[in-house]
Amino acid sequence: MNTKSISTSRPRKLVIHETVTSYLFLLPFLLFFVLFVIYPMFMCVFTSFFDATMGREDIFIGxxxxxxLFADKVFWIALKNTMIIVLVSVPVTCAFSLWVASVISKMPVAATSVFRCIFYLPVVTGSVAVTMVWKWMYNNYYGIFNYLGTNMGILDKNINWLGDPKYALGCIILILLTTSVGQPIVLYVSALDNVDKSLVEAAAVDGATSFQAFWKVKWPQMMPTTLYILIITMINSFQCFALIQLLTQGGPSNSTMTIMFYIYYNAFKLFDYGYGNAMGVILAIIIAILSAIQFKVAAEK
Amino acid sequence: MSNKQKTENENSKDKIYYVLSFIAVLIIAILFTFPLYWIITGAFKTGKEINAAAPVWFPTEWVVDNFSRLMGKRTAPILGWELGNITIGAATIPGALRWLLNTVFMCVASMLLTCITSAMAGYVLAKKRFFGRATLFTLVVCAMALPKQVILIPLLREMNALHLADTAWAVIFPVVGWPFGVFLLKQFAEGIPTEMMEACRIDGANEWRTFTDVIFPMIKPGVGACAIFTFISAWNDYFMQLIMLTSSEKLSIAVGIATMQGESSTDYGLLMAGAALASVPIIIVFLIFQKYFTKGITMGAVKG
Structure with missing residues (x-):
């Protein structure tokens, strides 16, 4: 009774006080957040209804x-290529990281840590440095892929990896994979550490093989981590840009054109801001829908 | 009896599977380090070894020729701040070093600003009940799920309007506004017992003192994680740097090296020297602080 009267007589004053101090603490962050995240987000949608370019007023065009966009052939090619990248890289990244994590998490702590670092290296190295060395490795004449391929008898003759529409997208996806498994491995290792050990032991007592214990006991417990990994990997794959810009510029003949690069090309090469923004909006909607679907599927499980 | 035999059978099967997958992971791990190895050795190879038809797996002689060409490419003033008629730091240094300085500045400034603003905001979001909290938190989570690069077009126009385009601040401010740090430090601050704050109130400490003397020390590991995470992502935020920075002496190391690639696209020795300069410093930072870093990744994802 006494506690109740305290919690009902003080709140108004307390809430106002807490709200004022809270916003004072939030102010520095809100300043940056509103100015450089929320406002541009809003402007992205807003400007997509305008014919906008440099040095003149935007013209409203509904x-x-x-x-x-829907009539633009290149956009559809870009969308198709982006979907290929996402559909290949998301499942492969997830499965590969889960497998690596399950192997290295059984090692002594120091060894786990070393392997985690190694798989994270390509992320830290940065897309520019990574891209440059891969460009050299893919090179038609001096690259090690062609050297190894021809010398080991896999290839008949040198392949112009990045210059051939048949291979270019695959080459990009391979680099993307090496730069996207780092974070999922870290997450899966920690998720495997946090699995309820008593359940695993109980399963072992009941005669479950370690394979069964993994899929029946550990895997369901890691569902939230998997969902998070699926979503961040998907967002990263959708945003694949640096590799394209530095390696192929979308070519040859649009075979590596992605939405992100097409946005960049329209906005920053042709200065067609409104058109670029419209594409950005569509991209954001696609990502939001796919995230929602993944959430739904995961929630049902 | 048969049951026991079966489990033994299973155990040895498990062992074989484990040994085989260990070997596979080891091989893949070696392949993962190869690009970095190729960058570093390539940076010190002679032109002849770089362009050899058969790859030279290990340089027979280590030369710094690629680096001296990289440094000789262009020059830039060390600071070049103009105050009226006086220019501070007008002494020239190689352009590549200036890019490195620019990058370090952007990373340190982003890191400091992000840590301060996120610690304050994260603490409040975790521990205070105020009007609009739920809405703000939803906004933060939604912003994080959206593709960051989509807002680059409006962001560039905004920076132009604010006369910040082509300055380091155009790269720094959006990094600070990105709510990942807030999200991360909220997770850490949630671990603080509420009695702690009650005790401070009873002792008569004001809100600011409570934050600086009690809360901040408690979320320090989180701030460390936030700092290293911001530093590394700011270093590698190539797209943002590419859009915002245009004049040669203002570039970041990543954009600078990428520009050089456009000029001499087949001089792989030079490009590897540049790639080494862009990546080795950040890799060292990562290796030193990797414990905090992994903590940041896992904590930032708990409730994804």
Whole structure:
């Protein structure tokens, strides 16, 4: 009774006090967040209804940018390539990281840590440095892929990896994979450490093989981690840009054109801001829908 | 009897599987380190070894020729701040070093600002009940799930309007506004017992003192994770740097090296020297602080 009267007589004053101090603490962050994240997000949607370029006022054109977008052949190619990248890299990244994590998490702590670092290296190295060395490795004449391929008898003659529409996208995906498994491995190792040990032991007592214990006991417990990994990997794959810009510029003949690179090309090479923004909006909607679907599927399980 | 035999059978099967997958992981791990090895050795190879038809797996002689060409490419003033008629730091250094300095500045400034703003905001979001909290938190989570690069077009126009384009601040501010740090430090601050804050209130400490003397020391590991995470992501935030920075002496090391690639795209010795300069410093930082870093990744994901 006494506690109740305290919690009902003080709140108004307390809530106001707490709200004022809270916002004072939030102020520095909110300043940056609103100015450089929320406002541009809003402007991205807003400007997509305008014909916007450098050095003149934006002209309102309604849904013209979107109409143009759906009629743009290159956009559909870019969308198709982006979907290929996502559909290949998301499952492969997830499965590969789960496997690596399950192997290295059984090692002594120091060894786990070494392997975790190694798989994280390509992320830390940075996309520019990584891209440059891969470009050299893929090179038609001096690259080690062609050297090893021809000398080991796998290839008949040198392949122009990045210059051939048949291989270019695959080459990009391979680099993307090496730069995207780092974070999922870290997450899976920690998720495997946090699995309820008593359940695993109980399963072992009941005669479950370690394989069964993994899929029946550990895997369901790691579902939230898997969901998170699926979503971040998907977002990263959708945003694949540096590799394309530095290696192929979308070519040869649009075979590596992705939405992100096409946005960049339209906005920063042709200065067609409104059109670029419309594409950005569509990209964000696609990502939001796919995330929601993944959430739903995961929630049902 | 048969049951026991079966488990033994299973055990040995497990062992074989484990040994085989260990070997596989080891081989893949070696392949993962190869690009870095190729960058570093390539940076010190002679032109002849770089362009040899058969790859030279280990340089027979280590030369710094690639680095001297990299440094000789262009020069830039060390600071070049103009105050009226006086220029501070007008002494020239190789352009590549200036890019490195620029990058370090951007990373340190992003890191400091992010840590301060995120610690304050994360603490409040975790521990205070105030009007609009739920809405703000939803906004933070939604912003994080959206593709960051999509907002680059409006961001560039905004920076142009604010006369910040082509300055380091155009790269720094959006990094600080990105809510990952807030999210991360909220997770850490949630571990603080509420009695702790009650005790401070009873002792008569004001809100700010409570934060600096009690809360901040308690979330220090989180701040460390946030710092290293921000530093590394700011270093590698190539797309943002590419869009925002244009003049040669203002570039970051990543954009600078990428520009050089456009000029001499087949001089792999030079490019590897540049790649080494862009990546080795950040790799060293990562290796020193990797414990905090992994902590940051896992804590930032708990409730993804």
């Amino acid at each position: 849904f013209e940018n979107y109409k143009r």
